[in-house]
Amino acid sequence: MEKRAAVIAARFAFPIAVAVLLSACVTRAPFIPANIVAGARPHVELDATPFFAQSRYQCGPAALASVLAASGTDATPEALVPVVYIPARHGSLQVEMQAAPRRFGRLSYLLPRNLDSILAELNAGRPVLVLHNYGLPIWPRWHYAVAIGYDAAKDTIVMRSGQKKRREWRARTFMVAWHNGGRWAMVVLRPGETPVSADPKLYLHAAADFERAARPEDSAQAFGAAIERWPAEPVAWIGRGTAEYRLGNFAAAVRDYATAVRIDGTQAGARNNLAQALLDLGCPRSAREQADRIDVGTLETSLRDAVTDTRQHAQAAITASAADDPVVCASSLGGL
């Protein structure tokens, strides 16, 4: 009797399971409407995003060229192959995809790992580079594509991908591949642009990375945008101060560093830079005064050495000239 029940159960189990599963399928909520920001358009497609059909294994250079060209650079996949492609891996690594835009005068910014930030960027007119995984956790198969639009009514996402200029996928399918790919998404920004969803901390990280390769005027714009958006962030002021310093605008550098120090007076690094900029401005006494206000006891070695250095330079300049600091020193410091 028990055996017969088991047979019956087995016979019905499969159709029942299928029915249950299908009903589960029907109840699944769409993705786009739930993740779209208030006021965003329900349908976006960035048609003007350039498309480059990928060569074998080279979706990285092709997808990157697409977002860089959309941002107004002359990037091409051919130019990017020697920059991001690794022959033995048959692909491109995220770290290098992130570093490459700097060579084209663009910042790269990693989006928060949620769909709404991708949709917000698309709504703002910015295509989004994404990493998909079409394999399994134990057998991953990675692929870069560029999201260029969405449709809330159809619950779809439109991409430039591989050799297809236009690929429209159900948002759920996109999400499975994106989720399994670690939810990695990146936009490239012109100096002075900030992402819609920008987090000050993440943006300033991106700007600091950009600074390394950037022309100082571009760097000044990148940090200037941060100052406009988050005026209470000392790093934004320090970054622009550095750019001004590199441009030789020492008075402007002093003003920016002084603002950073006013926001947070405990910052040894900011104050040291301030002293350095004052020195270059021809204000050795003010420089020495600022440098002397740094408590070197708690600093790490490299910073302590730097401060000691600044102090010595300031002292040498003071010894060399008996004249008081010019008026510009105090005015640039703004009473600090």
Add this chain to the structure above:
Amino acid sequence: MKLSFWRKSSIAILSVAVLNLGMASAASAAIVATDTLVTTDREADLSVVRSQIERADVRAQMEKMGVDATAVDHRIASLNDRELHRLAVDMQNAPAGGDVIWLVGAVFVVLIILELTGVIDIFKKA
């Protein structure tokens, strides 16, 4: 104002960055910079050494992986120490976006069906 660890460390990083730039631009300071590098204590030396080792390591790995030798220098130069470290640690296994062959497509279709029908729910945690 109390600042987060991140802010403090960012400020420190940026400060060092501007310091280097400053020293490169002024002749007298440039001499001191070299001096400073030579006389740093062990801790700082180690971090310099680490990044140099990693630089060499990444270069060797890239060349082994078929990257054109003339391109390697440029690629390494565009990376910061943090990025260099990530490559040095994980260049063999980090995700490398490449191609999609039909077999992959087939696996993916099965995955999507399982997801759609609720057999698996990959977004449960997210």
